[in-house]
Amino acid sequence: MAKHGAARDDSRNQTPMKGSTVKRPSAKSAEELDRLIHERLRLGIVSALAVNDTLTFSDLKKLMNTTDGNLSVHARKLEEAEYIACTKSFEGRMPKTQYRLTALGRRALERYLDHMEALIRATRDR
Numbered sequence: 001m002a003k004h005g006a007a008r009d010d011s012r013n014q015t016p017m018k019g020s021t022v023k024r025p026s027a028k029s030a031e032e033l034d035r036l037i038h039e040r041l042r043l044g045i046v047s048a049l050a051v052n053d054t055l056t057f058s059d060l061k062k063l064m065n066t067t068d069g070n071l072s073v074h075a076r077k078l079e080e081a082e083y084i085a086c087t088k089s090f091e092g093r094m095p096k097t098q099y100r101l102t103a104l105g106r107r108a109l110e111r112y113l114d115h116m117e118a119l120i121r122a123t124r125d126r
Helices: 027-032 040-050 057-064 068-080 103-124
Strands: 084-091 094-101
Touching: 040 057, 040 068, 040 084, 040 094, 040 103, 057 068, 057 094, 068 084, 094 103
Parallel strands: none
Antiparallel strands: 084 094
16 A cells, blocks of 8 residues: 555556567677676776876775775776776875776777667667
8 A cells, every 4th residue: 555645656567468568678788788897886987087097096986985995896807807007106105006097998988888878779769
């Protein structure tokens, strides 16, 4: 029973009428999606680096509003895929870690964005 007189939406529980077809994005289109970039934090890192030449670990941590450990794990996955490059140095006695997007990472982001735009167009055209 719906509370406070609000209408209840049962559309999610309904099955299609006999003879009708349910259109979904194809399994192939889902497989083509770059799962490495698709994760929220990694997409944020790659996107931030796409519009900045370099960002420090601290900059990315603030932008992504995440913890040191979480950022480290996701940045490492992107490094291993060669989507981003990491440079470590010292400013005085303080360690400084900087990241930049590689050419491979830029191409991967462009493919990902093209794919998402195609899915959006396909959904809106229905």
